[in-house]
Amino acid sequence: MILDFIESPQVYSNILYITSAFSLPIHIFGGYCILYRTTVFMKSVKWSLFNLYLWSFALDISLSLFIQPYFCSPAFAGFPLGIVQWVKGIPMDVLVVCATAIFKVVPVSIISMFENRYFVLFGNKGLWQYLRYPFLMLNYALALVYCISIYIEVPVDQNKARQFLFKSHPQACKVITDKSKIFVMNFEEDIWPAIRQNALTSFVLAEIILLGVLIKMEMNRAIKNIQSSLSLDTLQKQKKCIRALNLQIAIPIAIIFLPAVISAILKMKSSSQQGVDNLLNLTTSLHGVSATILMIYLQKPYRSAFLEIFCRGKRVTSKNVHMMIPSRLSQF
Template identity: 25%
Template sequence: MMDIGYSIFTCPFLMLPALAGFALGLDEVLGIPIVVGIYILITLFLAVGIAIVSIFENRYYLLFGIKSWWHYARYSFLSLNYILALTCFILPILHVPEQKHALAVLEKILTPVFVLFVPAVYFAFSVVKNYHNQAANNFCIIIIALHGSISTIVMLYIHEPYRKYCSNAFYGAFKAKKIESSIVTSVVK
């Protein structure tokens, strides 16, 4: 949703550090107020972090917490995540069954965090230091808009079954295929 919001609906053109800008997307065409578009984009940006934590919580609950005290505490935990969305980038990994899988999961989770965090740090720097670089502003917006695509590519690369399938799908089509033939001769008298 965030990718669609950035790329199609709002398509922001920012002029930092002045905290100025305008929408170039469908929001402008449809007459949606810029304040509503910004509110939705910020909410979607924060929802990405909440979704990551919620996935881990759900896995923990299904594997270990159904018949424990966690069954009662999970709703408070999830509510706290929505309230403290800005601090959801700290990922507590409590149970790591194997390092290779844990590193793959960590890379998959940290990729969108970095894709979103780096532009956010630049935007904050630009505002605090009163620095204007329109090319960097536009580049950061492009990076944020590509968040979903980058996450998908990383997931396909990290997980071995997906990687093998994609390799066979892309490279298998270009391999020369061996065609076996047999010659049958018949003699007619």
């Protein structure tokens, strides 16, 4: 069974190394497209898109190359398998906080990008121009507070924490022979960490959905009434751009949330919790690269850059792009 196969730390680590080798060139090309192939029309979204790209790239590369966290299911403990394990002098609690910070800032950067679209199109002359910065600061502050709480809860005496861990969860990390390298992040029998994490995730997801719905409503209203300072042609172009951004974000979000739901179901029916968590981590490590691939595919300037560079070095005209891309996508 595949879950039993990927329980092995060596197998799990090798798969992640292969994933990083596949995703790194794609990430580099995606960054090049944002920095050097973003058109004047997309200039207002350039830096918020680049901010999201950077954090997604950091998440992917942390999970698949640098850290490769191996969690000792079902306990809140684990150890790194990536190249960071060979770097001396990095405290494990600091490493845990940094990895948590990256994971939590990714959805906040999604909120920042949607807020940027709303502000540029509809909110730059109203009350929102004064509320937007406190709103954004609140989201980043929540991510920071969450990371600080994780840091505070890390047990100082790791030997005692490991003893408590294996007494409470003797099956945790059963395939690991050297138990001394396991780092316990929290050994208290408390539901508060799960409540805190689910509350923050729900809050951020609700904001993303709310901003997406709000932009769609304002866009439809502006097009219908033609009461916006923007021309109808500009609104139509922005609508297509936002539609592409929605797909670019929605599909990678599904890559994170759907496996989480599936893993919760599998954990109730399978004793191989370690394999389930490893599979979830492997899937999550593809979040950023899937977003980058979708960005290149859905945004016409980046799609044209890809065809121009990788199609025998020939410069691709708009006619060629139209012929090589399905007609439904060529409208973006």
